[in-house]
Amino acid sequence: MEIILIKDIPGLGFKDEVVNVKNGYGRNYIIPQGLGVLANKSNSKVLEENLKQTVKKQEEILKEAQKLSKKIGNLVLDFKLKSGSDDKVFGSITTAQIAKLLSEKGIEIHKKNITILTKVNAVGEYDVELKIHKDITHPIKINVTGDVSSRKKSKKIKKEEDVTKDDNKNVKNSEESKEQDITSKENSDESQPKKSKKDKKNPK
Structure with a gap:
C-alpha cells in the first residue's frame, strides 16, 4: 500500500514522501502512530x-542536507578489529558503531539511514552509504585495520604455552628415566646369586 509520510521514518523515508509498505505495517503501525496517512486521492x-506551501521550507531542508554532504566530503572512518595472520578479522562493524563515530565528529545520521554495502570480513576499505535526504545519498568509506598488538600477544601466549609443554615433557621424560634406572638396578640385584651362610663361614 502507498503511504504519505507525515514524519521522517529512518530507513523508510522522509516527511511528505510517498512510500510503499506492507498493508499490515501501514495499517497497524504507521497510520495509528500518526507517522503517515493513506495515499488516496x-x-x-x-x-x-x-x-x-512548504516549497521554501523544503528548499531550506535540502540546502542543509547539501551542506551536510559537503561537510562529510571524502570521509574515511577508521576501525580496528582483532585479526588473524591471514588478515581476516574477528567481529564485525555495525551501523550503530558508524553512527556513533559520525556523531563524535558532529554528524548526526540515524543508524537506519546507514548502509554497509559489503560484508566486513577482512582488513581493508569498505563502501558505506549515508541517506541524509530523500534526494541525497552520500558515500563514505570505512577503513578496517587489524589489531597487531592482540596478534602479538596471542603469539606470545602460544609461545609460552609451547615452552611450558616442552618443560612438562622434559620433566616427564626425566621422571620416566629415573624410574627405568631404579627398575634396572632392582632387576640387576635380583639376578646376582646370593651367598649362603656356609660360604661365608668357610671361604675357599
Whole structure:
C-alpha cells in the first residue's frame, strides 16, 4: 500500500514522501502512530497543497542536507578489529558503531539511514552509504585495520604455552628415566646369586 509520510521514518523515508509498505505495517503501525496517512486521492491533494506551501521550507531542508554532504566530503572512518595472520578479522562493524563515530565528529545520521554495502570480513576499505535526504545519498568509506598488538600477544601466549609443554615433557621424560634406572638396578640385584651362610663361614 502507498503511504504519505507525515514524519521522517529512518530507513523508510522522509516527511511528505510517498512510500510503499506492507498493508499490515501501514495499517497497524504507521497510520495509528500518526507517522503517515493513506495515499488516496483526497490525501494526495492535501499533500500537493502542503508541498506548494512548504516549497521554501523544503528548499531550506535540502540546502542543509547539501551542506551536510559537503561537510562529510571524502570521509574515511577508521576501525580496528582483532585479526588473524591471514588478515581476516574477528567481529564485525555495525551501523550503530558508524553512527556513533559520525556523531563524535558532529554528524548526526540515524543508524537506519546507514548502509554497509559489503560484508566486513577482512582488513581493508569498505563502501558505506549515508541517506541524509530523500534526494541525497552520500558515500563514505570505512577503513578496517587489524589489531597487531592482540596478534602479538596471542603469539606470545602460544609461545609460552609451547615452552611450558616442552618443560612438562622434559620433566616427564626425566621422571620416566629415573624410574627405568631404579627398575634396572632392582632387576640387576635380583639376578646376582646370593651367598649362603656356609660360604661365608668357610671361604675357599
